[in-house]
Amino acid sequence: MNKSLRRPLIVGGAAVAALVVWAVAVPVAGVALTVHMGGGPQEVGPVSVVVASLVIGLAGWALLAVLERVASRPGRVWTVVALAVLVLSLLGPLGGAVGGGAMSVLIVMHLVVGGVLVGGLARR
Template identity: 70%
Template sequence: MLSGMNTSTKRILTVAGASAAALAVWVLAVPVAGIPLTVRMGAGTQLVGPGLVLVASLLAGLAGWALLAVLERLASRPGRIWTVVALVVLVLSLLGPVGGAAGAAALLVLALMHLVVGAVLVLGLARR
């Protein structure tokens, strides 16, 4: 299906798909399941809404794409290097929900969102 598209179009769709996947998890967790998705911020808490999910996932996707573009110009095996870096960043990103989630349900949902975005980006961006 994507074979007729150029690389940039595929990557745009991958970044958009990662954001859509994160929003799908949010919709299933918050409005459908009724899980209050909150994180600790300083002395209080903040609700994680769809806007925050969209912005964070788009920024992650665009940063990953930018890194891959740089590696494609400088490295002999950019896909392999990018995949390793992306997986390390994904694992490190899980420290955010572990340290910031307000409750076990929020931790599970936030970790799932990180994993879903990471999976879409790792599988989608590294392909040639």
């Protein structure tokens, strides 16, 4: 695959994977994907899923680009940081989801996005 296309495709793929999880869980399985936000409960919709996935994917890509310029083992450093961020990101669904179904779906979504990004971005 063309190197200049690989990383954007991985970031986009992570967003698509998260959207697939949302589509299976919410419209198909009927899970109410609700979280506690600021003033009260809020539904997590497809736009939020895609935007959040793209933001974290682009941030991860940017960090990797910086590490490739300054670190002797950028892939290894990036993978450790990315896995730490993934573990910390799970605190969101654990503390903010409304109900067990929403918590399960959000955890799966985080793991899917993290898996795509960690598995794809650090590889050369």
